[in-house]
Amino acid sequence: MSMLRRFLIFLTSLLLGSLVIEVAMYHSPVATEGDGWAVLPGVAGAVGMAGGFLTLARTTRLTTRLFAASCALSMFVGLIGTAFHLAMHGPSLTTLLVDPSAWLGNPPTLAPLAFSVGGLLGIFAVRLDGVQSASGARASGLSYILACVSGVVAASAYAWHALPITFVATIAALVLVAFSFLAEFAAEVSAARGSAGARERGIIPRAQTK
Secondary structure, three states, rough: OOOOHHHHHHHHHHHHHHHHHHHHHHHHHHHHHHHHHHHHHHHHHHHHHHHHHHHHHHHOOOHHHHHHHHHHHHHHHHHHHHHHHHHHHHHOOHHHHHHHHOOOOOOOOOOOOHHHHHHHHHHHHHHOOOOOOOOOOOOOHHHHHHHHHHHHHHHHHHHOHHHHHHHHHHHHHHHHHHHHHHHHHHHHHHHHHHHHHHHHHHHHHHHHHH
């Protein structure tokens, strides 16, 4: 997998993880008041985050398909959530078209589309055919696996309205994968510089022998 593709998966996971924290703060009161569907965005975001980390840890056809499915779920949740938010602002589509003030206030009208953007970015990363990386150096997959487990814990905790566990698990996952990816990127850059230096050292003797 190319470094660009891995970076996009990493970016998607960070975006979905940050959305989990946001909806945990704003959707939880709605969910606890009886609207059980309000937990769906947080669960979908945490599942997508975990899927991205799992793909970074072990890139196989299965993990890639699971990540793509979780991204498709995030896209669906974003579109449905936008429809729900629009319905809360206006009794009909006509009202939304003729009354600009209907788009103002809470809940934010287009905020759920952030999930769709994250899902779309992940789908793009999965479909991207990049150039293979210059070296096989990879950061330890253990950190990515731990981050994936933390994402699953966050999804489960949010579904059960355990907000402190949701926050801790989500932040732990994001921190773990951030440090892992930075270490991986540093190793990639170092390996690329080493390869370039080796090529230069190999060219000079051949030029001198002619």
